[in-house]
Amino acid sequence: MIQPIDAIWNNRAENEELVLKPFLVIIFISLTTFAQSAPLRITITEGVIEPLPYAAPAFIGETGASNEVANKITELVKSDLFGTGLFREVPKSSYISEIDTFSSAVQYSDWKAINVQALLTGSVLVTGEKLSVKFRLFDVFSNSELGKGLQFNSTKQGWRRIAHKVADEVYSRITGEQGYFDSRVVYVAETGKKGSRKKRLAIMDFDGANSKYLTDGSYIVLAPRFSPTGERVLYTSYETGTPQIYIIEVATAKRTVLKNRKGTMSFAPRFSPDGQSVVYSLEQGGNTDIFIMNLRNNSSARLTSAPSIETAPSFSPDGSKIVFESDRSGTQQLYVMSSLGGSAKRISSGEGRYGTPVWSPRGDRIAFTKQSRGRFHIGVMRVDGSKERLLTASFLDEGPTWSPNGRVIMFTRETQGERGVSALYSVDVSGRNLKKVTIRDGGSDPSWSPLGK
């Protein structure tokens, strides 16, 4: 086992790739034949959830040099879990027993006594530039380990990703759903005054850390979208003077113009789920319709043909349908059509205007921006337009993007007036847990990546 893992390590260390392997299966076996309570589980529903009490004693630093990183990782894991609104940390001051070594047996009764339902333990080893993190999760009231211990290897610089991976694993084991912490967001970083805003394509971790510019701000960029694998980003840029669609490689920041036809404007590009096609809007002679381009041969086909504005397309995850916005009825509304084009069915039916539809990763819902009575909202509806629910309200909310597991929506919120600024916010699909994402500059048009591999 050692040899192949070292080989992977050597090949990938520079790219901060992570090696995930099952580790040390069972150190001790619970002898309790019948658990006294149901298995530990949070079922995420629309209703109000009582956060699950858990404890995460500081991960053990296996050497003195490992302690600092161990503490940082523990704090970040806790921050991720707290940020979901689903977990409540039982503080260290309540602990009856301490976790001194990673391998020692857990005294379940000591944790039960302080009503800890889940216990997370971990250890961290820093060797030169290498980082190795192990963790275990315990279902205290069942006197058993929840899943197997896992070990993640990376470079020392990759500690945030490892912490997010640990948190994803904990979230997944307890909720039964995929996590979303080891993910990134591409967005437009905004600086400068409202009338001459500098807009740069930027990428960051989902929590706002590690932000990096991908373009230099000498031209306006708008509305980026991740490819299904997270390696490339589509966006609209004024680099040539006219809005045109570009594609950029995240790793190298190498950008290529996809559409550049004089006298026309191309914008609102989104990938198909297989990453092979791009659906987008093309404006010709003042009229905007939706087209699809095959990325292998750059051939384009028209999907809509109407004198109205058709834009903001979004594929269903199975690739069979496209939701988009159109003002063919007189105001912006949402429509669904086959991804081959043809007739479209209107799905929005409430008062006001609906735009920027985005199909959920699970395929069951569509997030949108709604304008009604002078307010802007982020909302979700079923794909047939039923069960519309508004999650936010403000002077200007727009541009939702789904977390990879479909539980959280990030969007743009802009404040009013001459000093108005744009910021990124997130909210649970339940409508709870609204919060601002901490970033250095102003931000707009977020697009959430898939979960890291």
Next chain:
Amino acid sequence: MTKFSLYFYAILVIFLVGCSQNASTPFSTNGVLNGSSSKFEGNVSDPSSIAFFKSNVGDRVLFPIDQSDVDQSGKDILLGQVDWLQANADYKIIIEGHADERGTREYNLALGARRANSAREFLVSRGIESSRIQTVSFGKERPVELCSNENCYSENRRAVSVVSNLNF
């Protein structure tokens, strides 16, 4: 257009431009409008100057909420632009379409394109060669007035003719 109304609109445009510090070069920082930098604009007393076009002829038409049809006051401005472009055949124009901030980003981009195209079609219908006109939309990205009420929104829903003697 009567002499009186031309005079009236010229005064109106001077007034509007005077109210807005940014009106003369709203996008020059983006390198989009190469012809709009003031050192190329010449003297406002020279009828063939860009400065004269902007302040005396009128470089913009405004639109009601959600509308992209040019209304009568807009047509009067555009007729002045036709006369000027016919008298100054070396010049080309880029018409920039804009929207106010009360809309979603991509829709406003399409709406700005509609507005720019309405102005373009009017100029072409009155005899300006289409090869002399380009359009571009800025959607809600470059407001010229920054407050968040209708006083500003009405100035931002605009199609601005940017004159240049440079080739496209």
